[in-house]
Amino acid sequence: MALRLVQIAMNARDDAAVGRFWAEVLGWGVDSEGHGVTNLEPVGFAYPGPTAVCIDVLAVPEPKTVKNRVHIDLATTSAAHQADLVARVQELGATPADVGQGDVPWTVLADPEGNEFCVLEPRSIYRDTGPIAAVVVDCADPREMARFWGQAMDWTLHKVTDDQAALRSAKGVGPYLEFVRTPDVKTVKNRVHLDLRPYPGDDQAAEVVRVRALGATDIDLGQGDVSWTCLADTEGNEFDVLTPR
Secondary structure, eight states: OOEEEEEEEEEESSHHHHHHHHHHHHTOEEEEEETTEEEEEOTTOOSSOTTOOEEEEEEOSSOOOSOOSEEEEEOOSSHHHHHHHHHHHHHTTOEEOOSSOOSOSSEEEEOTTOOEEEEOOOOGGGTTSOSEEEEEEEESOHHHHHHHHHHHBOOEEEEEOSSEEEEEOTTSOSOEEEEEEOSOOOOSOOSEEEEEEEOTTSOHHHHHHHHHHHTOEEOOSSOOSOSSEEEEOTTOOEEEEOOOO
C-alpha cells in the first residue's frame, strides 16, 4: 500500500487564464473536466505516471493574500536557457517577486495572479526532471516532513538535513518534492496543495487510515460530498487523497 503524488492543485480567481499561462510556460496541453477547473499535463502523457506531476487550476472566489507555502521551481539547462526562460515567462505575464531571497542565482517571479515560482540556474540534479524541477513546500521542520511524506508515499528520500529534504519517484524520473525550512508561519489555507492517488487495486479508505496514523488530520474546507478525502500533514499543509487510478 502506498500513495503517489500525481498533481498539484492551484487556486485562482480565473482558472482559465492561469491555466493558459502555465500551459505556455511548460509547453503542456490544456483540458477541463468542468466549469472552474483547468487541467494541465504534458502532451501525450498517460495520466497518472511518474514522469510528471500535473497541475489542476481550480477557481476560487478568494484573492491571494500571503506568500504561497507551496511553489514550483523550473529547470534550465544553461545560463542562456535561464535568461531566455525568464524573458519568455515575463512576456507571458509573469512579474518579478521579492520574497526576501536576496542575492541568489535563481530568479523569483510570480504568475498573473501572484503565485510565486522560481526559474533556477542550471543544476545537474535537475537535468532529467522535465520543465518542473521540483515542487517546493515551506516548512518548519524538514526532517519531520521527510518522515511523514516518506512514509505516506512510495517516493524515495534523496536528501534530509535540518534545512531541506527531497524526495523523488522511486522510478527515478519526474520532478522532486522538496521541503525547505523557513521562519514563516502558516496562517491561511494554502492556495497550492498536493493531490495523491493510491495505486490501482489499493483501497482509498485504507490509505486514509494509514496516513492518519502517521499524523495526518481531517480538515473541512467546505468540500461537501466528494470522492476525495481532504487531510492536512503534520504542519497543517492541506492535501487530498484521491480515488485509485
